[in-house]
Amino acid sequence: MGLREKLEELRQQGADEIKNSSNLDTINQIRVKLLGKKGPITNVLRGMKDLSADERPKVGKYANQVRDELQQMLDEKRAQIQAQLLDAKLASESLDVTLPGTPVAQGQPHVIQQVIDELVDLFTDMGYEVAVGDEVEQELYNFEKLNLPKDHPARDMQDTFYVTPSVLMRTQTSPMQARMLEQHDFSKGPLKMISPGKVYRRDTDDATHSHQFHQVEGMVVGKHVTMADLKGTLEAVAQHLFGDQLKVRLRPSYFPFTEPSVEADITCFNCMGKGCAICKHTGWIEVLGAGMVHPNVLKMSGVDPEEYGGFAFGLGPDRFAMLKYGVEDIRDFYQNDVRFLTQFDQKG
Amino acid sequence: MKVSYQWLNKYLPLEDHKIKPAALAEKLARTSVDINSVSSPSDGLKKIIVGYVEECVPHPDSDHMSVCQVKISDDETIQIVCGAPNIKAGKKVIVALHGARIADNVKIKRGKIRGEESDGMICALQEIGFSEKIAPKDYEDGIWFLPDDAKIGESVFPYLGMDDTIIDTDVTPNRGDMLSIYGNVNDLAAIYDLPNGFNSHPVEENGSDQTSDLISAKVADDKIAPVYKLRVIKNVQIADSPLWLQIKLWNSGVRPVNNVVDVTNYILLKYGQPLHSFDYDKLTNHEILVRHANEGEKLTTLDGEEQELKAQDIVVTAGDQPVALAGTMGGDNSKVDDHTTTVALESAIFDPVMVRKQARRLDLHSESSMRFERGINPETVEQALDEAAYWLQQLAGGEVAQGIVVGNDHDYPTHNITLSLKKINDVLGTAMDMQTVQNIFDRLAFKMVQNDDDQIVVTVPARRWDISLAADLYEEIARLYGYDNIPSTLPVMTRNLGGLTPRQKKLRASRHVLEGLGLNQAISYSLTTIAKAQQFEVEPSDTKPMELDYPMSTDHVATRMSIVSGLLNDIAYNNAHKVANVALYEQGRVFIPKGGERPEEQEHVAGAVTGSMVPASWNAKAKPVDFYQLKGIVEQYLKNLAVAGEITYVADSSRPEMHPGRTANILLDGEVIGFIGQVHPNIAKDYKIPETYVFGINLEAVLAADTRGKHYTYISKYPDITRDIAILVDEEVTNEQIVAIIKKRGGAFLKKVELFDVYSGAHLPAGKKSLAYTLTYQDDHGTLQEETVNKAFAKVEKHLTDELGAEIR
16 A cells, blocks of 8 residues: 555544544544654655655655645544534523512602702703702791791791790791892892792691601892792792693682782693592692792892882792602601612613 | 582672582682682482371380381371480481491491381481581481471471582682682682672661660770670560571581571671670670770689680770670670670771781680781771671671771771882783783782882772782782683793802712712701700810700700711611611701801711621622621712811720720811711610611811812823732731821822731730731832832831831741
8 A cells, every 4th residue: 555545544434533523632632642752644654755755755745745634624623523612611500580680779760859859950051040048047038038928827837846936846948038039139130039948837747747848949139020920920830740741720829929929730640630449530630839029028028019019939859759659648758768778760 | 618519699790690619619729729628518418308207106126216107299198216305206307217327438228227117217407417516506416397388298498408519618818818709709800800799787776775885895995896886676586597597607617506607607607807795784884895804813604614815816805894805705704694685896907917916825726816817808897797786686686786886997998009010010921911810810809009010009908918018919910811821932032140169069079989889869857856966076075966956755855966866777777677777878967056147057978887888699698787897888988079188086085975996087187077886875775776886977077178189190101019018016016007108108108008807816926926028119200120119018018017017927
């Protein structure tokens, strides 16, 4: 058998062995056996010295070709086995992706805070400033300067926690109206403010009453501020908080610090005005009180009611949150049950 | 006020204009006063008819029931068993037939009562929906008799006024005029532009006596009673009122008593003018004086309570003996009863504030006091008195003495308000013309005179005492013009930036950071107990918290001086509801008394964590919160808030509410701004909470501090070299001391010192602990040489040994 035939036989034999091998160890053994220094191809090459000068380069070339082919087959087979091994390994690593993810710690803002922040954002975008007042107020600012003199029957509407005859827990955020009117420099333009914060009433806590709750007071005073502006502003608030489709209607009401005074209702967001249990089948929900700033309030704060005027409104974030999210018991806001607090985790 | 639609319809052509009660109520709500409810007394009732008791015999098997044969139509008589003691034959009664619905949605069914067939039920007023407070007393324990001319088989509702619709209005304090039929008629006439048919009855004085011979009246202080008038009616016969009057009263929520009392209540409802009737003969003296009470003076009021009076109270006296709390409640000593024959009738205006204070102090709020508090129409004081006398004449056969005795009679002039059409439109944002405004005042029956194109003068009648300013008239115009007709615009304004102040932005950022770090925002009560109010102060002091003068509950008495105690209440609440993992923060006001009129209000933030931050799950055990976890949160929080100064943590064993060995003060440049640690187990027990870690920080200090600016630090391209060091030191040596030495002696290339192990216990000598750190060296401008690092590291080793007696391991 000639060298060429021998090589051919080696190639065939090697190809079969490689083809039948099934693991990396065998591949390695085949490589050493066929292509190693003591392997048959090396032997063939050694036997070339007996060949004619004519044959030598041809056989040599062929031997190299066989060696390269076997090498390539080995590489391919190795890659193939490695791929199979990886597949098997990955298959064995499969997870039940329906198992729950590892919990993380994330805190949520309080739902009332969310309502307040929404309102603050809306109004600051409209160019309002935010004025935060003290929770322990002077009777002077909580009542007197808001056109609520002593013994005014409207004081009965707001049972008050007094500390001394002249100091109290503020019953409303309205004292900031008087304080801001006093401070504002009207030569620099109109006053546009909102004042969010905690307020207190002498009430027994139950599902619908709380001795502590929140208010957001708003006021715009300038040279040409109208009741129509109040209506438009309240519409913007209602639509921002509850949806674009909602309408606002005003009804006469009474607050000592505004005249005319109105109560604002919005279209019931639950039934869109058709009538349901939430709106007591009226199609409307009462959401806030408002009015044109009473001339006495302006006067007492040193603002000329002949020259300046404007509107004020006050709304309750607690009530808004109760309406918007269907919270039935106002005490839920202040007991801080984690199961309650973490429900309001929607962002954006 | 409960306003009867039928009563209104007497004076206004409502039905003629097809104005239904529901629409009327809606209109009132949109234009005048709020509405509580609209309902008919017959709502939910059915098959309740007039029956005639033909025969009534005792039940054979009962000692109190009767078996009645009741005629319910021309040709039908049914048997009904009745338990009422006053049932008798020959009476027209209220019959609920088989299948009827009576009060409380009870269904009447045919049945047998102790063996006797009963085909329906004979009803008392309460059984068809009258409240106990309103059903006439005489019939309290029995059935009601209908008038003899009631038609058998017809519905009983028209006979009892139950087909009426009652509109319950919620009158704001300024609209006292709406607490009368008179006021409602006036306002509705204006709203609907209807003819006003209100009428009153003048009296023909038919008595022979001069009133002034029978009684005299004086008012001690003009302010107490600006108007005070009396009439005397003799030979009055006390009896039940006619049914029409009783219906008017009970449909208005007032219980019929007898003709004299009923007439005064009728006038109160019709005019809003409270009247008081005295039994003339019971007055020991007929010189009436209205004055302030003497301190300690006593009067037993109609309700049988003995009232001890104060000097600010106001009383009506006879011969200086108190006989009534003016405007609030009559005295027992002069009350009208079944034997009364002569009545002294008082119609007055009392000072609203005095009445209000008196009613409040004695907790005697009544229909009368409510009206005096909100104002009385001066135009109808005498008219009301006259009509009352008229009805006593008509219904009780009384003889009205000649003339009125006047104790005081102030003049209430009408007043003029000047308005500008332009200003009206400027305020309301409307474009009304003069004709529109004129029409509104015509409807209101306010006189309006036009001075020129713009200026008008409006005369406000005394019956609208709530109106005194131009702004009050703007409201009248707005509501009658219709709020729906006012356009919606936004304020037009140029120069105004608004927006949050840096402080407000920081306070908002503070909340967001803590939420990101896993704490839920809580909002707790600022008012708490005195003991809790002064716990956990950031700067411990002996200061007592601010206390309420007159708290509502013992749980909310004083303003908090720290936020932590409220959070512990929240944890207790959660634990009581089986929520074991609680991580909360709260940001808000604390109130620190500093000797001023009001306490200093500081913005604080606090956190409280118990259980684990992350709950146990199938692949991870819960990691119970500890000091270091909360400290990590606080460290990251203060880092995020970019406080420029140096923050340090110094052990503090002096805080009584805190674990003495697990508490640190948080210092900013050496000043205490807060604290962190474990709640003392005894305090935790008081709050009924498990192991809990808390922090409290005075944000004012943080807000006042300089802010670390945002800037970029160069990140070296050259490799770093690390060296680990483990040292054995005494237990007392702190991490802070060690790190300080390493940093001080670490050389120019030391970038970072990280603690990676702390160990004490077995294999170590007693009183010793081992700490291990990784030191990272790096040169920003070149590759660091091993040699350089070795030298620097050796220096650190030497100083740790020399300065702390550390043993390098």
